[in-house]
Amino acid sequence: MLSVTLPRVALRSAAPARQWASAAQSVRYASTLKDAVAQVIPEKQEQLKALKAKHNNSSLGEVKLENLLGGMRGLKCMLWEGSVLDSERGIAFHGRSIPDCEKELPTAKDLGLKGKEMLPESMLWLLLTGKVPSVDEVRGLSAELAEKGKLPNYVEKIIDSFPKTLHPMTQFSAAVAALNHDSAFSAAYNKGIKKSEYWSPTYDDVITLIAKIPAIAARIYYNVFGKGDGKQAIDPSNDLIGNYANMIGYGDHEGMTDYLRLYIAIHGDHEGGNVSAHTLHLVGSALSDPFLSYSAGLAGLAGPLHGLANQEVLGFCLGLQKAVGENASDEKVKEHLWSTLNSGRVVPGYGHAVLRSTDPRFLALSRFCDTRPELQKDSLVQLVQQLARVAPGVLTEHGKTKNPNPNVDSASGCVLYSYGMTEFKYYTVVFGISRALALTQLVWDRAYGMGIERPKSFSVDALQKMLK
Numbered sequence: 001m002l003s004v005t006l007p008r009v010a011l012r013s014a015a016p017a018r019q020w021a022s023a024a025q026s027v028r029y030a031s032t033l034k035d036a037v038a039q040v041i042p043e044k045q046e047q048l049k050a051l052k053a054k055h056n057n058s059s060l061g062e063v064k065l066e067n068l069l070g071g072m073r074g075l076k077c078m079l080w081e082g083s084v085l086d087s088e089r090g091i092a093f094h095g096r097s098i099p100d101c102e103k104e105l106p107t108a109k110d111l112g113l114k115g116k117e118m119l120p121e122s123m124l125w126l127l128l129t130g131k132v133p134s135v136d137e138v139r140g141l142s143a144e145l146a147e148k149g150k151l152p153n154y155v156e157k158i159i160d161s162f163p164k165t166l167h168p169m170t171q172f173s174a175a176v177a178a179l180n181h182d183s184a185f186s187a188a189y190n191k192g193i194k195k196s197e198y199w200s201p202t203y204d205d206v207i208t209l210i211a212k213i214p215a216i217a218a219r220i221y222y223n224v225f226g227k228g229d230g231k232q233a234i235d236p237s238n239d240l241i242g243n244y245a246n247m248i249g250y251g252d253h254e255g256m257t258d259y260l261r262l263y264i265a266i267h268g269d270h271e272g273g274n275v276s277a278h279t280l281h282l283v284g285s286a287l288s289d290p291f292l293s294y295s296a297g298l299a300g301l302a303g304p305l306h307g308l309a310n311q312e313v314l315g316f317c318l319g320l321q322k323a324v325g326e327n328a329s330d331e332k333v334k335e336h337l338w339s340t341l342n343s344g345r346v347v348p349g350y351g352h353a354v355l356r357s358t359d360p361r362f363l364a365l366s367r368f369c370d371t372r373p374e375l376q377k378d379s380l381v382q383l384v385q386q387l388a389r390v391a392p393g394v395l396t397e398h399g400k401t402k403n404p405n406p407n408v409d410s411a412s413g414c415v416l417y418s419y420g421m422t423e424f425k426y427y428t429v430v431f432g433i434s435r436a437l438a439l440t441q442l443v444w445d446r447a448y449g450m451g452i453e454r455p456k457s458f459s460v461d462a463l464q465k466m467l468k
């Protein structure tokens with residue numbers, strides 16, 4: 001049984017079955033997420049079994065040479081439970097769009113905390129169960145994550161031994177991998193656990209990992225940039241990101257804390273084919289534990305065409321401001337965009353491998369900016385909005401990209417900068433905290449008994465022979 005001691009005030013509406021008196025001033029509280037997952041698994045397993053029985057030999061489409069050469073673009077070859085990306089409508093989490101989630105998922109305010117945005121814990125619950133959690137269920141999950149959030153001493157020592165000059169993403173990936181020392185899945189596997197039970201210790205590792213990620217990220221931030229107090233203290237009555245904000249020195253900054261909640265909730269899962277999600281799923285398919293799988297996913301996230309793009313966008317925007325000045329005219333901004341394109345570079349923050357319209361995650365961040373007067377006044381945020389007006393026309397005229405509209409990265413890092421987090425080498429770490437939500441797929445992979453991934457590859461000679 002998982003439990004944590006919380007101040008009574010934080011538990012106004014806790015479900016009686018899950019709370020019981022402890023000391024005079026407190027009650028104990030337990031998360032029910034694992035029970036909820038255990039309840040949905042048999043039903044989904046039956047659904048998949050029936051699908052297999054009826055359609056195992058049905059075709060999902062043909063494979064063309066262009067798919068093989070074009071980064072497997074569009075190939076229907078992965079099972080992904082949490083979210084589906086529609087090229088026009090964008091991401092849906094178990095059928096719910098981002099605006100639906102903003103309306104339905106429990107927020108910081110619902111938990112009696114400062115802030116209004118949906119909580120990543122709520123998204124985690126939705127991803128794992130397909131259901132919207134109650135406020136009490138989210139409260140219990142927050143408490144469980146707080147209880148498990150402290151880093152083992154050896155991991156702290158490993159992080160402290162990294163040179164400050166080592167990229168924060170390299171540090172992040174290495175520290176996460178080291179957590180596998182205590183993997184519940186590896187221990188259970190070594191003891192000979194049955195295949196049908198793999199999902200259970202996998203779930204335990206995923207929750208442990210998500211719980212500890214803020215402390216890892218905050219310790220790296222402190223060591224490299226000297227911000228936060230270096231202690232990574234956890235307040236059991238705070239939510240996951242409230243605690244993270246505290247650890248990095250933004251605990252009193254309501255705007256930043258709420259922005260991080262929104263950012264981390266909506267960046268978590270973007271179906272399975274993106275580099276970081278696909279990597280963690282691929283590595284996990286060899287039954288590597290969630291820590292190793294996620295460490296590999298983070299290495300993919302660190303690439304400039306993927307997670308590093310928000311760092312690139314900021315560099316681009318600051319360079320643009322330097323070149324044409326703040327509050328430049330649309331004409332000046334267009335000229336700068338053309339000079340970027342004419343020198344053979346991409347406009348970071350625009351285009352997408354799947355999306356063919358404006359990224360709804362960008363729209364959610366824009367909506368956040370619109371509700372915060374301090375951001376509306378900020379010249380960098382204004383530039384992000386100006387680029388969203390001007391760049392699609394330039395990219396359309398340029399005629400190469402299939403999607404000239406902004407993706408989420410065109411705004412995400414700039415808001416962090418405007419709120420004072422100016423260390424843009426760190427931005428992909430923030431993205432990485434979020435992408436841990438994609439680990440929920442490993443639980444489903446194991447509940448479904450998915451096999452090791454092993455697609456077929458060919459040399460150019462072999463392709464030529466096959467296609468002549």
Ligand code: FAM
Pocket residue numbers: 274304305306307309341345346347348349350351352353354395400401402403407408409
């Ligand atoms: N600026 C200039 N050219 C672009 C472009 C952009 N923003 N986006 C695409 N193109 C070019 C692309 O380089 C390709 O040119 P070549 O034929 O010469 O190789 C052509 O347009 C067709 O590309 P596409 O089919 O539209 O896109 P891809 O699926 O090949 O690539 C991206 C998708 C995201 C890698 C690409 O749009 C890009 O490089 N964007 C800028 C970087 C960026 O914002 N990445 C973040 C993506 C984000 F969603 C994430 O993963 N975090």
